[in-house]
Amino acid sequence: MIQxxxxxxxxxxxxxxxxxxxxxxxxxxxxxxxxxxxxAGKTLALRLMLELERGTGVTLFDGRTYRRLRRPEHEVGVLLPDERSHPGSPGRTARGHLRMLAAAVGVPARHADELLEQTRLAAVADHRLRSFSAGMTRRLGLAAALLGEPSALLLDAPTEGLSPRTVEWLHAFIRAFPAGGGCVLLTTRDPREAALLADQVVTLDRGQQVADQPVSEFRRTRLHREVAVRGPQMARLADLLVAQGAQVRPEGGAGLAVAGLGRTEIGELAYRNGIMLHELADRVVEQPAPRAVRPIQARSGPAPTVQLRRAATITVGERHPVRPALPDPAVESPPTLELPPVTGQPLPDAAPLDLAPACVAPSDAASPDVAPACVAPSDGAPPDGALLDRPVPDEVPPAHTVEEPSAPPGARTTRGGEHPDLPVARTGSPARRAELPPPSALVRVSVDPVHSGATPEDRAPAEHTAAPAAPATPSTPPAPRPSARGSRVAAFLAPATAPAAARPAASTDLADPTGTPATPITPQPLTGPDHWNG
Ligand SMILES: Nc1ncnc2c1ncn2[C@@H]1O[C@H](COP(=O)(O)OP(=O)(O)OP(=O)(O)O)[C@@H](O)[C@H]1O
Structure with missing residues (x-):
């Protein structure tokens, strides 16, 4: 469970x-x-979740922040852009690279060999990494992420830049992974890929979350089916189609996009009227994402107080009189959304569609020589146990403003962030707050009573909140881990024996407005060495 x-x-x-x-x-x-x-901020979101980047907000993996996971590689498998483009030293073999990572993660070397088999890299296991294609590199990154048998996978644009065949393999893997009770969070630019792989689709636009939808709703509102028609007599055909009740949109000089009639009906109509067609094809098109109406604007505000670590209190208000962009803190609800009209219509002949690799793009990241599963949070994140605290207003919801048993009464804390103005605690509806885990799973906070407007009586307890760092003990047990080692990968390797019981079979009919599951995709092993040239 990731929150x-x-x-x-x-x-x-x-x-x-x-x-x-x-x-x-x-x-x-x-x-x-x-x-x-x-x-839009997809990669950034993953980096914040993994505390590779400083920011505000909280991410919990089975009730703990990433930094507080005891063995993160065994809980969260990560494939980020850096790792997927350059997984390791170019002169090292794939086997040597993965065995080195296995030693770092604390699993036997033979497990690395097993993963090479499972990701179909056994044939090239002794090849140098410099000779690896993008597809091979991605598989190796995936193998590294799986070394610790994690229950959660975070995959940043996992199929970007891969050949269709490797994309197909990876899609099958992603869809099979949750069968053992694990979960996958992936990023993508392609709505069709999201519809094909996901149970839930969270849409980001310019850094703002504009939708969080079950895939059936996503398909209904964001994707719709139409028929592309091309030929020399499109004006005449358009008149006939409109007379039949279809919605027709011209495309170039000799093309039409038709909604409301199926491909068969259009073909028959053209045939009956002696109209020649050069193309008649189903396709799924994307509706524009809903946009946030209220922009985030810069404004001035009172000077904040930031408490660094536990003992120090630093007032930064004089040095930073202008506060960063923020919406009105009095507004508790999320931004109003302007949803586009739903124009997707169920069409009768919903045939499964190919997932074209429209999301592919060459990966560009230069990378450290670090394997994904072994990336340690860095990049300015505070050391373990360190806090970057600040005053929290009274309306701060409990999900972010918590009291640990060891903290004095009245002491509050919020997960560290570099922007004291950003409303760490002002997230979500009361219902969502209630869903979040109990406070003890979060980090400690303290309030500077001087700057928060507390009364002198309030100050005493708040001034000694700088207790030594101690590993947080979640008051709730972590969610039950999925199956034992190998189960998730085994589910992929032997899909026929490991059906995805925990989730409905995904449908390849992307624009199916009912969201009815279609035939599940079965992972197909690839054969021959040439498929690695992804
Ligand atoms: N170091 C930085 N300094 C300033 N802005 C940055 C920095 N890194 C990222 N950004 C900005 O943050 C935003 C989110 O970037 P991010 O890489 O997360 O986007 P993305 O959705 O992953 O895009 P893509 O699909 O191209 O990978 C972008 O507008 C980007 O310009």
Missing amino acids: VSGLTKVYRRGRRPALFDLGFDVRPGTVTALLGPEG
Whole structure:
């Protein structure tokens, strides 16, 4: 179970946040897609979740933040852009690379060999990494992420830049993974890929979450089916189609996009009227994502107080009189959304569609020589146990403002962030707050009573909140781990014997407005060495 709440990141004060108040859950046995165009903040969201980037908000993996996971590689498998493009030293063999990672993760070397088999890399296990194609590199990154048998996978644009055949393999893997009770969070720019893989689709636009929908609703509202028609007599055909009640949109000089009539009916209509056709094809098109109406604007505000670590209190208000962009803190509800009209219509001849690799793009990241599963949180994140605290207003919801048993009465804390103005605690509806785990799973907070307007009576307990760091003990037991080692990968390797019981079979009919599951995709082993040239 992954719970994301209030993730926010501002790169420059006064600028629009690169990510603002992202919140969603990834339930066990499901796949969630984080969907958005280029620059929407998908990668940033994953980096914030893994505490590779400083920001505000909280992400809990089975009730703990990533930093507080005892053995993170055994809980969360990660495939980020850096790792997927350059998994390790170019002169090292795949086997040597994975065995090294196995030693670091604390699993036997033979498990690395097993994963090479499972990701179909055995044939090239002794090849140097410099000779690996993008597809092979991605598989190796996936093998590294799976070394610790994690219950959750975080995959950033996993199919980007891969050949259709490797995409197909990876899709099958992703859909099979939750069968053992694990969960997958992946990012993608392609709505069709989201519809094909995910149970839940979270849509991001320019850093703002604009939708969090079950896939059936996503298909109904964001995808719709139409027929592409081309030929030399399109004007005449368009008149006939409109007379039949179809919605017709011209496409170029000799093309039409037709909604409301099936391919067969259109073909028969053309035939009966002696109209020649050059093309007649089903396709799924995307509706524009809903846009947030209220933009995030810069404004001034009172000076904040930031408490760094536990003992130090630093007032930064004089140095930073202008506060970064924020919406009105009095508004508790999420931004109003302007939803486009639903124009998708169920059409009778809903045939399964190919998933074209429309989301592919060459990966560009230069990378450290670090394997995904072994990436340690860095990049300025505070050391373990360190807090970056700040005053929290009274209306802060309990999900972010918590009291640990060891903290003095009245002491509050929130997970550290670099922007004291951003409303760490102001996320989600009361209902969502109630869903979040009890406070003890979060980190400690303290209030500077001077700057928070507390009375002198209030100050005493608040001033000594700087207790030594101690590993948090969640008051709730972590969600039951899925099956034992190997079960999830085995589910992929032997899909016929490991049906995805925890989630409905995904449908390849992307625009199916009913969301009715179709034939599940069965992972197909690839044969021959040439398929690695992905
Ligand atoms: N170091 C940085 N400094 C300033 N802005 C940044 C920085 N890193 C990312 N951004 C901005 O944050 C936003 C989110 O970037 P991010 O890489 O998360 O987008 P994305 O949705 O993953 O895009 P893509 O699909 O292209 O990978 C972008 O607008 C980007 O320009």
